[in-house]
Amino acid sequence: MLTRVISRRRFTANVLPAMIAAGEAARAADGDTPAAATEATGLSHTASAIHQEIDFDVSSDRVYEALTSPRQFDALTRLSDAVTLLSAPSAKPTAISPEVGGPFTLFGGYITGRNLQMVRAHRLVQAWRAGSWEPGAFSIVRFELQAKAHGCRLIFDHRGFPDTQGASLAYGWRVHYWEPLAKLLQRS
Numbered sequence: 185m186l187t188r189v190i191s192r193r194r195f196t197a198n199v200l201p202a203m204i205a206a207g208e209a210a211r212a213a214d215g216d217t218p219a220a221a222t223e224a225t226g227l228s229h230t231a232s233a234i235h236q237e238i239d240f241d242v243s244s245d246r247v248y249e250a251l252t253s254p255r256q257f258d259a260l261t262r263l264s265d266a267v268t269l270l271s272a273p274s275a276k277p278t279a280i281s282p283e284v285g286g287p288f289t290l291f292g293g294y295i296t297g298r299n300l301q302m303v304r305a306h307r308l309v310q311a312w313r314a315g316s317w318e319p320g321a322f323s324i325v326r327f328e329l330q331a332k333a334h335g336c337r338l339i340f341d342h343r344g345f346p347d348t349q350g351a352s353l354a355y356g357w358r359v360h361y362w363e364p365l366a367k368l369l370q371r372s
Contacts, residue, residue, distance in 0.1 A: 228371035233344040234354050238362045242369045244329035244336035245305040250368055251327060252308060254278045257290060266291050291360070297322065305329060317346060338362075 242354055250256045256359055258278035261270060269275060269292035276293030280286075282302075289296050295314045301309035308327040322343040330337045 192221065232343065232345055232347055232350060234340070234350065234357065236340045236354070236362070238338045238340070238366075239332070239335060240338065240366065240369055241335040243305070244331050244372070246369060246372065247329055247336055247338060247365070248308065248327075249304045249324045250365060252280055252282065252302070254280045260361075260364045261291055263367045266294075266360045269294050300324070305331075312342075312343045314349075317349075321346065351352060 191217060243322050250260060254277075257280060258270075259265060272292055274293070276289050278290055280288040280290075281299060284299055284302050286299050287296065288310070289300065295312065296315070298311040299308070299310055301307060306329055310325050311322045312325045313322045323342060326341045328339040328341075330339065340357065342353060342357070
């Protein structure tokens with residue numbers, strides 16, 4: 185097997201725009217809209233996709249910071265039942281690069297990936313994978329933040345995950361991200 189390593193600069197200049205464009209084209213081709221997702225899980229019935237919308241009573245800047253700061257994301261992890269992943273013998277510390285193309289390691293190393301697009305307080309797009317997936321398999325997650333009069337709305341889309349993982353991932357986003365994130369943000 186031939187593995188090709190590319191620089192962060194080349195990734196950002198060439199690969200990233202192509203991945204984002206492909207994701208947007210797939211979304212348009214699928215006709216996958218919030219209306220196509222089920223209300224309870226956000227799991228789409230038209231494609232392997234999850235769409236969820238969550239309102240928070242804090243600024244979009246504050247939500248973005250919680251999702252991109254290693255210290256804050258580690259605190260978020262400790263508020264979920266995934267905290268057990270942090271105490272495993274081989275657990276890796278939470279690490280999130282502040283740069284496009286930079287890597288991240290979450291939940292003791294069970295979740296890894298790279299930041300594809302980062303627009304402070306507006307958007308975070310990541311190539312994202314779970315440790316149980318086939319080597320080299322990545323999905324795309326998109327966190328879109330919209331300011332509201334009293335807080336913000338997080339519009340979340342997850343695409344390209346293994347077919348059998350949809351229900352588990354939709355549940356996992358709720359209990360490992362949104363519920364602990366709400367608790368973390370209430371404390372600040």
